[in-house]
Amino acid sequence: MTAHNTQECEIATRSNMVFDELWLESNPAMKDGDSSKEDRKAMPTATTISSSSSEESEEAATSITGKFSNIEDRYYVDARVLGTGHHGSVRECIDRTTGQRYAVKSICKNDPAVKEGALVREIVLLKEMKHSSIVHLVDVFEDAEYLHLVTDLCTGGELFDRIVERNSSDNGAPCFTEDEAAKIIYQILTAVSYMHKCGVAHRDIKPENILFDTKDEDSPIKIIDFGLARKHYGSFGEPPMRSVVGTPYYIAPEVLRRKYDSSCDLWSVGVIAYILMCGYPPFNGKGNDETHAKVLRGRYHFPSREWKGTSRQSRDFIHRLLQMDPRKRMSVEQAMHHPWLVRHAAAALIEVSEERQDKPSNTSDETVVKSLRMPRRGSMLRGHIARGKVKSMFGR
Secondary structure (H helix, E strand, O other): OOOOOOHHHOOOOHHHOOOOHHHHHHOOOOOOOOOOHHHHHHOOOOOOOOOOOHHHHHHHHOOOOOOOOOHHHOEEEEEEEEEEOOOEEEEEEEEOOOOOEEEEEEEEOOOOOOOHHHHHHHHHHHHHOOOOOEOOEEEEEEOOOEEEEEEOOEOOOEHHHHHHHHHOOOOOOOOOOHHHHHHHHHHHHHHHHHHHHOOEEOOOOOHHHEEEOOOOOOOOEEEOOOOOOEEOOHHHOOOOEOOOOOOHHHOOHHHHOOOEOOOHHHHHHHHHHHHHHHOOOOOOOOOHHHHHHHHHHOOOOOOHHHHOOOOHHHHHHHHHHOOOOHHHOOOHHHHHOOHHHHHHOOHHHHHHHHHHOOOOOOOOOOOOEOOOOOOOOHHHHHHHHHOOOOOOOOOO
């Protein structure tokens, strides 16, 4: 079966998504893919040119952040690459003053697929996010060739990898127990609730973009990668978003129909909940087109072999999120108070999550992420399937 990744699903290219926050603040009615060429030419950039020398002016004119700076002045950057993505690589770095360890994602600016506006928007949104279950942007550096994003460093790896590990046993048991799945889903929902209250739609929530702080079985999670995220104020009358972006298995049907709001993230959470329980996605095709067609039909099943040991409440939770009509889909608040989560997500976890929900991340206390990476997964997933390590995931 062909594996999928975010880039393959971007029917609307990122050149249609160059809205930085300055533009959105002054043009709240603008939506993805609807601006004219004249509008795009008029968009302000994040570059500020205020130097007296011609050399500094030339540097600023080619800069995304407004100035060049050397990341090595503040951080020791390990030469070993921890992970690679479509547009860059991830390494560990250490603050030369404090000794604190972080992750640094280095993005090649010369890559034709890298769009300046999308990078600006990602930086602005990450700087705004202050939630314990969302990766914290610590620093930004830029040189002539690369943009370096310094973030939390987590050592627990991706949720995707844990699903693969759990699923490889093929012993007929659920991929995750209901307690384990509920705790993960609840943390994802607290982050989604925070994002939506901030007017942010993530638009690419998937196991590859969910990392564990540590290797502990009960490690907290963090959501990463805001490359496809954007501001959207649907509740204030902003027209629906229209760019088709995301990853095939997790994309909501209304996104494919080019008329959607932030509730598309709740559909993705429903897909993740389904996978955590059985180890494979509810909508599975041989390629993007077939997967999209199944998403648009919205038909899925709970085969008895994998689901016989699960509760009716868990299936009801998934059913209420995988509603074709977004108006019938549970809101994030309704999902967080669904009986399945109330029963299986430990009370202590709920209380701690609610207390920390609106507090900024404390980078000195948080463990750091070793595998932060750009959207990916094609070759890795194919490799697992080729070696027979994932028998039922993403195709059985």
